[in-house]
Amino acid sequence: MVARILPRLRPRRGGLPGRPAAAFTSAFATPNQENRMKTATHLAKLLPLAGALLCAATAPALAASDETIAPYQARFGRAQPVIAVIGESSGTELSDYVIPYAVLSRSGAAEVLSLASRPGRLQMTPAPLQIDPQATITQFDARFPDGADYIIVPKVGKDKDSRLLAWLRDQNKKGATIVSICDGALAVAATGLLKGHRATAHWATEERRAKAYPDTDWVANKRYVADRRFVSSSGISAAIPTSLALVEAIAGRARAGALAAELGVSDWSSRHDSSVFQPGYGQNAKALAAIGGGRWSGTSTGIGVPLGAGVDDIALAFTLDAYSRTGSSVALAVSASAAPVRTRDGLMIVPDRVAGAGDAPAIMLPPFDAAPAAHWIDKALAGIARRYGPDAAFGVALAFEYPGYKNEGN
Structure with a gap:
């Protein structure tokens, strides 16, 4: 990534705002909000319903400009939505894959499965870690012929892999909402499905995206963008707020608030400054x-x-x-x-x-x-x-x- 970034140097003043090493919530909350979040965490352990309601109440109110993922609509008589986190077998970004899987699994609001595009172990990047996925896309299709309700697409090394792109198009035809994390949007855009839609991705690929996929409305300064059955996030750290926004769409703001407090997050809105x-x-x-x-x-x-x-x-x-x-x-x-x-x-x-x-x-x-x-x-x-x-x-x-x-x- 650095090799792609450095040639694009241009003058700007200052660096990132925020405080050093002050917990994930510091990017989004005041100290008073953080204290309320900690209180909510303890209450949630003692009184699940009251704790969930308190977490929802202390989360910052949505602004008119905030992105909102459409509420989940049950299909096929399923008790819970089915969410597939798909990796391209030869190289998938670690946090983009693992973090949405973990947040959504921890919510208890969905059946979440880890998938690979091909048989065998899933190679992660930039760490050389490998994961044994729960299924291949072929095995998933056999178990869920009606398709997933949501597909999570992390950044992959081969974002034009024909097998992956064909599967994404097929899942889209079956009615799935496709959620890209970071530069997973490049793979989704390569399917042609993002034409005429709003989307976002990692700041470093801004020029590449605009040139390669000019029919997509690439949005800056958003943590995530929701446009009908397509959701896309900015860089790697947006995996948590995007996943919490999806939990809110599936199970409500109270459930998302309780989970956010457990994770140590007090704001999962789309507000962001990518510049x-x-x-x-x-x-x-x-x-x-x-x-x-x-x-x-x-x-x-x-x-x-x-x-x-x-x-x-x-x-x-x-x-x-x-x-x-x-x-x-x-x-x-x-x-x-x-x-x-x-x-x-x-x-x-x-x-x-x-x-x-x-x-x-x-x-x-x-x-x-x-x-x-x-x-x-x-x-x-x-x-x-x-x-x-x-x-x-x-x-x-x-x-x-x-x-x-x-x-x-x-």
């Missing part, structure tokens, strides 16, 4: 150069991330993804054995390394603690700043299109 991520010749360009240097010099080293049964999917994804974008490290999932490990939300993760083996990384990150899942993007950035410097952390935040981090090193 602050543009490289410029100052702080942003310096940060992006910091994370590009290691890739160009080939000096990345392994960083071990503990992988154990029941690990939080969101914490794992943010950590592996962030450390693998520094240009100085590649994050490896390290487990006690080579056997696949089941996460909290049911994904089967294939360990990259076995603890104590000769190829295990010398540097290991500490085990995950009980921090709310969405806070792990800030925890990962703080760790990167300590190890590789604030410019590297800021560069990763730019790549994530994450508005909650500011480089205090400049």
Whole structure:
């Protein structure tokens, strides 16, 4: 991504707004909102219904300009909607895939399945992680001949893969709502389905999208865009608010509010300023150069991330993804054995390394603690700043299109 971004340098003043390493919610909430969110979390554990109502009440009210995903309409006599998270087998962006799967699974509002375009393990990027998906698209079609209610499309390496595009077109014909995360919109646009629709994607592909798909109305400054049966999000960190907006469309604002409080998020609206991520010749360009240097010099080293049964999917994804974008490290999932490990939300993760083996990384990150899942993007950035410097952390935040981090090193 850095190689695509740096040639597009143009002057701009300043960097990202926000506070450093202050939890995911800091990008969206005032301190008073954060305190109300914590109170709501405790109440939700004691009194589920009252807690859910309180969370909905404390969430910021929708503005007229906010995007809204159309409410779910039950089909085929299903008790819950069926949501398929589809990955292209040779390369799929880790957080784009794992985080929507985890958020939607954790909501309890839908049947969520992890799919791959072809048989075998699903290769993730930028971390070299592999996942054993629950089904292929062929197996999914056999089980659900009427199709999914929602399809989640992450960024994939081969965004013109004929098998994937044909399946997306078929699911669209069957009435599915297609939700792209980050540059998953490039694959959806390649199907031709976005012609005449509004959409968004990662800030760094703005010019590419406009040139390749001029019949789509590409919208800036939105966390996500909803246009009939197409929903699209901005960069990687938008996976959580977009997923919560989908939970709200399926199960209501109270359910989304309760889940948001559990995750450590207080606002999942579409409000966003994508212009602050543009490289410029100052702080942003310096940060992006910091994370590009290691890739160009080939000096990345392994960083071990503990992988154990029941690990939080969101914490794992943010950590592996962030450390693998520094240009100085590649994050490896390290487990006690080579056997696949089941996460909290049911994904089967294939360990990259076995603890104590000769190829295990010398540097290991500490085990995950009980921090709310969405806070792990800030925890990962703080760790990167300590190890590789604030410019590297800021560069990763730019790549994530994450508005909650500011480089205090400049």
